[in-house]
Amino acid sequence: MLSTRAPAKINLTLHVRGRRADGYHALESLVVFSGGGDTLSLTPGPSLSLAVSGPTAPAAGAGDDNLVLRAARHLAERVEGLRLGAFRLEKRLPVAAGIGGGSSDAAAALRLLARANGLAPEDARLHEAARATGSDVPVCLDGRARMMRGAGESLGPLLAMPLLPAVLINPGVPVETRPVFARLGLQPGESLSGAAHPEIASGASAAELLALLEKGRNDLEDAACLQAPVIVDVLAVLRAARGCRLARMSGSGATCFAIFAMPQLAAKVARAIRRQHPEWWVKTAALR
Structure with a gap:
């Protein structure tokens, strides 16, 4: 096997x-x-x-x-x-x-x-x-x-990344990808305005990477929140957590993540959120 x-x-x-x-x-x-x-x-x-x-x-x-x-x-x-x-x-x-x-x-x-x-x-x-x-x-x-x-x-090429302690939350609401993209309302051949993606260098430190990530975004976040309003609640909980350095939705949702400075802090936040929202899927993660 x-x-x-x-x-x-x-x-x-x-x-x-x-x-x-x-x-x-x-x-x-x-x-x-x-x-x-x-x-x-x-x-x-x-x-x-x-x-x-x-x-x-x-x-x-x-x-x-x-x-x-x-x-x-x-x-x-x-x-x-x-x-x-x-x-x-x-x-x-x-x-x-x-x-x-x-x-x-x-x-x-x-x-x-x-x-x-x-x-x-x-x-x-x-x-x-x-x-x-x-x-x-x-x-x-x-x-x-x-x-x-x-x-x-x-x-792109594989990137050497610092380990990012994180908390992942999914509120238990499945979100299909196609309707989220459809909410953008883009026609074939149409462009979407917005700042260019920051250049990500291999081997960046955690502080350097977070500074670059703050210049980025998830363009599907608003559309997904309309599709599943509970995402707004998840992001609010993560952004209010002590020590949260960045909180954002992943992909087309509904899972959101928050990055912390230390794994111990991420674990403490995850335990507190589980107590408050036992119906949510809450996990700590080491992202890299």
Whole structure:
């Protein structure tokens, strides 16, 4: 049995530059990953299957539309005689939450199949299968910080990042991505005004990085708050927390994050929020 982690993907920034002629939105986003997340294992064999368990399994589903199976099928179309097998997914991340849980699971499936079949991590067919599976899957293949541009197909170099202690909150309200983008009201070929994304240098200190992040934004935040007003409450709670250095929504929501100076402070804040809002999914994380 082969096993790998499928961490949460956090968009520290998400700038929408406009909508392309092909209908996709053109993005600029600094993406980092958490230390924890889902776990995916693979027992190699002749047939393809998926079993899902864990606290958020009911929302994830184990049918043919699960991104783990879709990724495996896309790779099988590109690699003749690909050895498949039985996947088992331990699902802990919330679904439709703006943290790329399904995309990270799909990327994990591609990594496991590459190991089972002796494919190099840089094999172009892995990246082709990732792009065919979903816009966020390519950036999740490495699971390390980098800039993501376009519709997810353009990736910058890997970035050496300082560890950012954080608190993640999802209020338990699924937010579908398509309606959030639709609220922007952009027509194909139309641009969205806004300051350019700050240049992120590899090896920046935590203080330098936070100063740059403050110049960034998430252009989907307002639209997502209209879709799910509870996001406003989550952001208010995080921004009011003692020691919060930056609070923002990730992806298209509803998960939000706050960055703190020390892990102990993040843990203390998370405990307090859990007591006040036991219905929320509240986790500490080490983002990098």
